Amino acid sequence: xxxxxxxxxxxxxxxxxxxxxxxxxxxxxxxxxxxxxxxxxxxxxxxxxxxxxxxxxxxxxxxxxxxxxxxxxxxxxxxxxxxxxxxxxxxxxxxxx
DNA sequence: GTACTGACGACAC
DNA sequence: CGTGTCGCCAGTA
Numbered sequence: 001x002x003x004x005x006x007x008x009x010x011x012x013x014x015x016x017x018x019x020x021x022x023x024x025x026x027x028x029x030x031x032x033x034x035x036x037x038x039x040x041x042x043x044x045x046x047x048x049x050x051x052x053x054x055x056x057x058x059x060x061x062x063x064x065x066x067x068x069x070x071x072x073x074x075x076x077x078x079x080x081x082x083x084x085x086x087x088x089x090x091x092x093x094x095x096x097x
Numbered sequence: 098g099t100a101c102t103g104a105c106g107a108c109a110c
Numbered sequence: 111c112g113t114g115t116c117g118c119c120a121g122t123a
Contacts (some may be wrong), residue, residue: 061105
């Protein structure tokens with residue numbers, strides 16, 4: 001099942017973001033949002049756009065320890081805009097498969 | 098089997 | 111939006 005979820009994440013296009021629940025559901029595991037995050041924290045697949053995965057609120061789910069900033073910067077590099085509260089507008093940047 | 102953890106989600110205030 | 115509660119399930123001990 002790791003493979004399936006990883007495969008879905010690889011399909012997220014640059015400039016877009018997807019939510020954990022969205023990925024889980026699209027991979028065939030509705031309600032398994034936690035597994036997506038769990039797998040991301042476990043696997044170290046090359047060129048995996050893990051930074052395009054965020055929670056349903058449209059914000060980064062990492063603690064502000066540096067990786068948070070890394071993800072934010074990587075997304076901004078792709079043209080994604082964060083508002084003053086570090087939230088992403090999913091209406092605009094949400095991935096719609 | 099039980100208990101706890103975790104990059105989550107939906108819903109109610 | 112912020113908080114709290116409950117549900118979810120693979121891993122681990």
